[in-house]
Amino acid sequence: MAVVEVTAALAGVVDELVQADPLRLADGETLQALHRQLERLAAVTTRAVAAFDAGRAWEADGARTASAWVSSHCHVPLAAARRRSQLGRGLRHMPVAETAWLAGDIGEAQVGVLAGARNPATEACFERDEPMLVGLATELRHHRFVRALAYWCQLADPDGTERSAEAQHAARCVRLSQTFGGCWALDGLLGPVEGSIVATVLTKIEDELFETDWAEAKARVGEGVRPGDLSRTQVQRRADALVEMARRAAAMPAGSRLPEPLFTVLVGYETFAGRICELADGTVVAPGALVPWLDRAWAERVVFDGPARVTDVGARRRIFAGATRRGIEVRDRGCFHPLCETPAPGCEIDHIVPWSAGGLTTMENGRVACGFHNRERHRTRPPPGAP
Numbered sequence: 001m002a003v004v005e006v007t008a009a010l011a012g013v014v015d016e017l018v019q020a021d022p023l024r025l026a027d028g029e030t031l032q033a034l035h036r037q038l039e040r041l042a043a044v045t046t047r048a049v050a051a052f053d054a055g056r057a058w059e060a061d062g063a064r065t066a067s068a069w070v071s072s073h074c075h076v077p078l079a080a081a082r083r084r085s086q087l088g089r090g091l092r093h094m095p096v097a098e099t100a101w102l103a104g105d106i107g108e109a110q111v112g113v114l115a116g117a118r119n120p121a122t123e124a125c126f127e128r129d130e131p132m133l134v135g136l137a138t139e140l141r142h143h144r145f146v147r148a149l150a151y152w153c154q155l156a157d158p159d160g161t162e163r164s165a166e167a168q169h170a171a172r173c174v175r176l177s178q179t180f181g182g183c184w185a186l187d188g189l190l191g192p193v194e195g196s197i198v199a200t201v202l203t204k205i206e207d208e209l210f211e212t213d214w215a216e217a218k219a220r221v222g223e224g225v226r227p228g229d230l231s232r233t234q235v236q237r238r239a240d241a242l243v244e245m246a247r248r249a250a251a252m253p254a255g256s257r258l259p260e261p262l263f264t265v266l267v268g269y270e271t272f273a274g275r276i277c278e279l280a281d282g283t284v285v286a287p288g289a290l291v292p293w294l295d296r297a298w299a300e301r302v303v304f305d306g307p308a309r310v311t312d313v314g315a316r317r318r319i320f321a322g323a324t325r326r327g328i329e330v331r332d333r334g335c336f337h338p339l340c341e342t343p344a345p346g347c348e349i350d351h352i353v354p355w356s357a358g359g360l361t362t363m364e365n366g367r368v369a370c371g372f373h374n375r376e377r378h379r380t381r382p383p384p385g386a387p
């Protein structure tokens with residue numbers, strides 16, 4: 001079949017889907033099948049763009065680059081066209097990823113991250129490890145895959161990892177300037193550790209203000225209070241939280257002891273649990289990024305004896321607190337639900353065997369659960385994979 005006929009046939013099949021009632025397509029199996037075909041088409045298109053780029057047929061139209069031609073004729077932003085072109089070139093060095101993408105086993109997002117991990121310093125390791133990395137991309141949820149790949153980069157190119165951490169650190173900036181009308185404009189960029197410190201404190205104050213706003217709205221409108229009833233929007237609350245942070249900083253007497261921990265970093269024994277060097281929210285950081293903090297930060301040490309560690313700390317208590325709570329937070333790092341990505345700092349600690357059924361308040365019987373999944377368990381049928 002000629003290519004024209006193939007694309008016409010494809011259009012015909014898509015036409016059928018277009019005419020189908022969306023409700024008929026709205027089941028899990030069909031959604032997965034549609035996503036798979038969407039990715040396969042994206043892979044074919046990307047390969048075609050790279051070949052078009054190399055063939056230079058675009059020159060005849062007076063275009064300066066293939067991306068400019070694609071941007072103009074296919075109505076996509078120039079940056080998106082460039083990105084596809086780059087990805088297509090990258091595919092030439094990633095045969096395993098290319099095959100997996102064409103099969104729909106992985107998607108453009110994973111291929112993009114893989115391409116970003118391959119550079120002159122890592123290309124030899126990449127060639128060796130590509131099947132393993134593509135395997136991870138196929139099996140893991142996207143954010144876990146990104147984390148695993150970040151560790152791979154640290155091992156494949158330790159110097160490069162430290163250099164990019166240094167570059168990130170060097171790029172830190174905050175701009176605070178007064179506008180013509182007398183307001184203040186604020187923006188900037190912080191490194192992973194520094195940003196995590198600021199975000200944690202700011203979020204804590206925001207949460208306090210939210211509680212106040214919620215109580216005030218409840219007093220005003222009664223039990224059926226909704227987010228729309230709150231007196232401030234989320235961004236207004238964050239602005240107020242920042243001012244409150246400054247107010248508290250000014251109120252703190254000189255020489256006060258800093259609260260602990262300022263940030264949590266998980267560092268593992270490579271032989272025990274594989275390489276671990278990440279913040280509590282799952283952001284992988286270069287070991288060197290921690291060095292400036294070693295003499296200033298309060299370090300928190302959590303030691304795990306092994307998966308079967310038995311502890312009865314707080315077994316008679318109903319609420320997870322202190323070391324037991326912290327141990328579970330650091331061990332699980334996020335909500336237990338397989339479809340949830342809420343990191344531990346925004347979660348509660350839940351009994352696996354409920355307290356009412358005799359479950360103990362121990363590390364073994366505790367797990368991190370976001371508010372939604374903690375409540376859901378007590379309300380309806382258990383989610384898939386939950387005990």
Ligand SMILES: [Zn+2]
Nearest residue numbers: 335340370373
């Ligand atoms: Zn959850």
